Amino acid sequence: MPVYEQGYETYGGPRHPLNRRWLPLFREEVLPYFRKRMFVFLIFLALVPWFYGVALTFLHTQLGDAESFKELVGKLPVVDEKLVATLLTNGYDLFLLFIVAIWVGSGLVARDRKDMTLDVFLGRAMSSVQYLWAKGAALGTFLLIFSMLPTIVLVIFQVGLTGDVGWLFTHARVLWGTAFYTLVGPGTLVLAMLALSSLARSPRVVGLAFIALVFFGDIACGVVYAVTKVGAVWFFSLSRELMALASLCLGVAAASESSDLHPALVAFFFLALAGASVGVLAARFSRRGVLQ
Amino acid sequence: MSVLSVQDIRVRYGSFEALRGVTFDVQGGAVGLLGPNGAGKSTLIKSLLGLVPLTSGHFNLLGKDSRSLGPGLRDLVGYVPEREGLRPGMSGVSWVALLGELSGLPRRAAVERAHEVLQYVGLEESRYRNAETFSTGMRQRLKLAAALVHDPALLLLDEPTSGMDPVGREDMLELCRDIVRLGKTVLLSTHILKDVEALCDQVVILHKGQVQAGVSVEDWTRSEAQHFLVQWEGDGKAEAFLQACQRAGWSAEPRKDGLFKLVLPLGEGPRSVFRVAREAGGAVNRFVKEETSLEELFLSALQKNGESHAGL
Numbered sequence: 122m123p124v125y126e127q128g129y130e131t132y133g134g135p136r137h138p139l140n141r142r143w144l145p146l147f148r149e150e151v152l153p154y155f156r157k158r159m160f161v162f163l164i165f166l167a168l169v170p171w172f173y174g175v176a177l178t179f180l181h182t183q184l185g186d187a188e189s190f191k192e193l194v195g196k197l198p199v200v201d202e203k204l205v206a207t208l209l210t211n212g213y214d215l216f217l218l219f220i221v222a223i224w225v226g227s228g229l230v231a232r233d234r235k236d237m238t239l240d241v242f243l244g245r246a247m248s249s250v251q252y253l254w255a256k257g258a259a260l261g262t263f264l265l266i267f268s269m270l271p272t273i274v275l276v277i278f279q280v281g282l283t284g285d286v287g288w289l290f291t292h293a294r295v296l297w298g299t300a301f302y303t304l305v306g307p308g309t310l311v312l313a314m315l316a317l318s319s320l321a322r323s324p325r326v327v328g329l330a331f332i333a334l335v336f337f338g339d340i341a342c343g344v345v346y347a348v349t350k351v352g353a354v355w356f357f358s359l360s361r362e363l364m365a366l367a368s369l370c371l372g373v374a375a376a377s378e379s380s381d382l383h384p385a386l387v388a389f390f391f392l393a394l395a396g397a398s399v400g401v402l403a404a405r406f407s408r409r410g411v412l413q
Numbered sequence: 414m415s416v417l418s419v420q421d422i423r424v425r426y427g428s429f430e431a432l433r434g435v436t437f438d439v440q441g442g443a444v445g446l447l448g449p450n451g452a453g454k455s456t457l458i459k460s461l462l463g464l465v466p467l468t469s470g471h472f473n474l475l476g477k478d479s480r481s482l483g484p485g486l487r488d489l490v491g492y493v494p495e496r497e498g499l500r501p502g503m504s505g506v507s508w509v510a511l512l513g514e515l516s517g518l519p520r521r522a523a524v525e526r527a528h529e530v531l532q533y534v535g536l537e538e539s540r541y542r543n544a545e546t547f548s549t550g551m552r553q554r555l556k557l558a559a560a561l562v563h564d565p566a567l568l569l570l571d572e573p574t575s576g577m578d579p580v581g582r583e584d585m586l587e588l589c590r591d592i593v594r595l596g597k598t599v600l601l602s603t604h605i606l607k608d609v610e611a612l613c614d615q616v617v618i619l620h621k622g623q624v625q626a627g628v629s630v631e632d633w634t635r636s637e638a639q640h641f642l643v644q645w646e647g648d649g650k651a652e653a654f655l656q657a658c659q660r661a662g663w664s665a666e667p668r669k670d671g672l673f674k675l676v677l678p679l680g681e682g683p684r685s686v687f688r689v690a691r692e693a694g695g696a697v698n699r700f701v702k703e704e705t706s707l708e709e710l711f712l713s714a715l716q717k718n719g720e721s722h723a724g725l
Contacts, residue, residue: 129561132522137517139483145514145515145520236497237497237498238499240462241494244490246487247515248483248484
């Protein structure tokens, strides 16, 4: 059938306002990952320590008063700021956090550059900021699974199993401290991944660059610390900075002496990283170098 | 009211000025955007989409100032990029629906609309297939469907027929003609001059970031010099005819087949050719008026500027 006989219908229906245009892009960034079994399994693995937290609450409430278990359960840690800080930044969870950051984050902008879809997306009625917001929100959603979301679930179990609403007030810092940690720590990580991803055309290159920065950075800091025993050398270690940030936000002592970074150094690190990331993104998108 | 009125647009990449005061008006229909490589065609298209910031100047789209429209101006524009621009792993209908949603259509409307435009471009049977498996022609049609999904008033087509076979190319041009018949304006950037001749009634020639010419194809053809192929036979040598032509101020060029290619300025016609032939001591045995092709016009426009056309 000739094409001109197939007809063309004009569209006169409603349109969403400009500030909602990023939502479909966000959805398309997030949903495909839930169809990947390996990725879902990784998320499950990341939640295992939090199951331990819930189990602790269960044991304390259900067996804490039983004579035969009292002594044993008494030795177990209780759910408080210290436990949450440990759950947030234990080495196991941080490793998985970085894996997910690389898996999702490395392709955020780089994949669109590789597939040449970046100018297709930016050719729609969506600003660069909205585009970046959609991409950042996608990575941020996954990083919330490592921080804020399990904390909220843990608190719900804690209050639900103990029936002690007062716990919310005595341990309010668990919630607002975790919220602040999430905003600053994983939030800066999202900005850094966006910036790194906007610099390359290949997600693989971005992933390798991140691995080099994080893992080899840690190794280098460890070597220098072993020689100098100066805690400040961990300034260049993202994982140690996250540990220190969690300790500061939740008001607990650092897990180890070597993690004991000065609060000013921690603040400077995250400010500098966020500032540099925003600077890179502004330069790449305002001058449109990212489209080249 | 002009559909598109471009006013003294300048775009600078560092020290390099890609667009140097581009000004033209598009009243509607199909407009060809021509120029050698590096002339600034893609930069102009990206500027009109707001993808490349303007150093100075502005443009009006449907009477609205681009500076006041912001990103919303892209709801009025559909863009078919030259480069691939498809997300691997997505079916044709999912891809077009996603782009419809990004243009503000609600989810259900975007999906319905995606089906409609895919049927319109002739991809109704392949719409659920992974777009990665599409042939070059199908990909070009998919990009056109994506550009149409939000029903824009202006379509910016960057090399829409590149890599297509002749049949596919003709189908694509037919689609573009139909889009123009529907009242939409098409700005076609291409290297294939035959596509411009087949589709466009107005041409904007860009060269080194400036508009070299911007007139209707018909007017331009009429205003340009006339081309003739002439067979001359006489007592003397062919040199005599060539010299007589040069004396008359014409361009004359002998061809291998024995014919002379003459270029006469406007106002002179066949009578002058016969007169000069007699003056050279011979007569015209064969006389053919050549239609001036857009390609010749395009090359002459560049040559007037003293530039080679090696970039074509």
